[in-house]
Amino acid sequence: MLNLLTKYANNASVIDNSNKVKVSLFYIPLFLLTAIFFYLYFAGALSVERYVEIQKDIFIDINSTLGQFPSLMLNLTQLGDALIFLSFLTLLIIYAPKFWESLISASIVSAILSKFLKVLFSVPRPAAILDNETFIIIGKKLVGHSSLPSGHSITTFTIITVLMYAFMPKKISSKVAWVILLIGLGFIIISTRVGVGAHFPLDVIIGGIIGYISGLIGIFISKNDKLWAWIGNPKYYPFFIILFMVCCVVLGTKIYKENLLIYYLSMISLIVSLYKIIYVYIKK
Numbered sequence: 349m350l351n352l353l354t355k356y357a358n359n360a361s362v363i364d365n366s367n368k369v370k371v372s373l374f375y376i377p378l379f380l381l382t383a384i385f386f387y388l389y390f391a392g393a394l395s396v397e398r399y400v401e402i403q404k405d406i407f408i409d410i411n412s413t414l415g416q417f418p419s420l421m422l423n424l425t426q427l428g429d430a431l432i433f434l435s436f437l438t439l440l441i442i443y444a445p446k447f448w449e450s451l452i453s454a455s456i457v458s459a460i461l462s463k464f465l466k467v468l469f470s471v472p473r474p475a476a477i478l479d480n481e482t483f484i485i486i487g488k489k490l491v492g493h494s495s496l497p498s499g500h501s502i503t504t505f506t507i508i509t510v511l512m513y514a515f516m517p518k519k520i521s522s523k524v525a526w527v528i529l530l531i532g533l534g535f536i537i538i539s540t541r542v543g544v545g546a547h548f549p550l551d552v553i554i555g556g557i558i559g560y561i562s563g564l565i566g567i568f569i570s571k572n573d574k575l576w577a578w579i580g581n582p583k584y585y586p587f588f589i590i591l592f593m594v595c596c597v598v599l600g601t602k603i604y605k606e607n608l609l610i611y612y613l614s615m616i617s618l619i620v621s622l623y624k625i626i627y628v629y630i631k632k
Contacts (some may be wrong), residue, residue: 356402359580362446364496369513369567377557377564380391384554396471399496400478407474408483414543415484422487425540428500430455431595433507434507435614438621441588442628445580451507454566458506461558461574462499471496474545476582498547501555502562503539508534509563585629592622 388394392404414421426432440447474483476491512530515558518522539555541547547555570576578584597616 356556359444359446362444365514365516366450366567366571367573368516369564371568374561374566377415377560378464380557381554383453384550396469396617397431398550399459399471400549403550407488407542407548409484410539410542410549411474411545414539415486415545417543418486421540421543423608424537425500425544426608426610427537428498428541429596430503430507431572432610432614433504434620435595435599435618437511438592439624440589440617441579441621444514446570447510448579449576450514450563450567450570451510452490452566452579453569453573454506454510454563455503457503457565458502458559458562461562462497462502462555465497465558466494466499469496470494471548471551474548483545483607487546490546496551496554497558498538498541498551498555500541501552502559504537505534505556505559506566507559509560510566513563520578538627566608585625588625589629591620592618592625596622 388399388402391398391402393399419536434451437447437451471491472495473495475485475489475492506520508530512527515526516592517526534556538552541552542549599615599618600609602608603615
């Protein structure tokens with residue numbers, strides 16, 4: 349997918365696509381959040397206990413199904429980690445810096461919302477409130493009171509939203525296919541949070557919606573503010589060279605501890621981007 353992006357997209361097209369993003373795109377996610385609120389209200393599930401109770405059975409059903417593929421779940425769920433997902437997009441700093449301008453703004457917004465809402469709702473993780481013998485836990489057992497919303501889901505859909513609108517095709521048929529592909533990928537990734545036993549279904553759905561909203565906000569910020577415009581200037585590439593090296597070290601640590609395939613793929617992508625950005629900087 350990255351090869352297609354770098355081949356067919358350029359910074360000018362990303363800027364053009366960003367300028368086409370309208371405020372009306374907020375209507376659907378806000379409607380969905382409102383619908384979820386009223387569903388919980390009429391179900392008497394605005395309390396933490398009832399919120400957990402009404403999802404318990406479907407959580408166990410989804411978890412027991414997806415939990416049959418532990419290796420796949422453990423690898424795919426890492427894409428909810430910003431370091432892992434963004435490693436696959438680092439080459440776009442060279443080819444489409446405007447995409448990264450939007451993404452940085454969106455990521456800051458999503459991080460603030462995630463932290464604030466987790467503290468506000470303080471919903472316990474499945475492993476903190478349910479009998480651990482009744483569902484499958486893959487990877488590290490999380491027992492804090494930070495289940496709602498899912499941070500991995502927010503991160504995933506923040507990135508996917510910016511990616512989706514930045515490289516939106518011009519043909520209607522291609523637009524539909526592109527949106528279905530990315531939204532589908534997003535749902536696959538966030539569903540793994542239920543699969544590994546880290547979140548309840550509504551945690552990831554709400555997290556995905558908030559991520560989408562964060563992505564849109566990031567795009568609007570980058571349209572009206574030039575704070576990150578320096579990203580596309582090659583004279584600042586040494587900053588990214590150092591950053592990529594640090595990320596490689598962090599990934600190396602992750603590989604040493606968990607040895608997951610997704611970490612190797614992420615590392616390869618980072619190394620390729622590191623080579624390319626050094627090459628461009630030297631040749632400038």
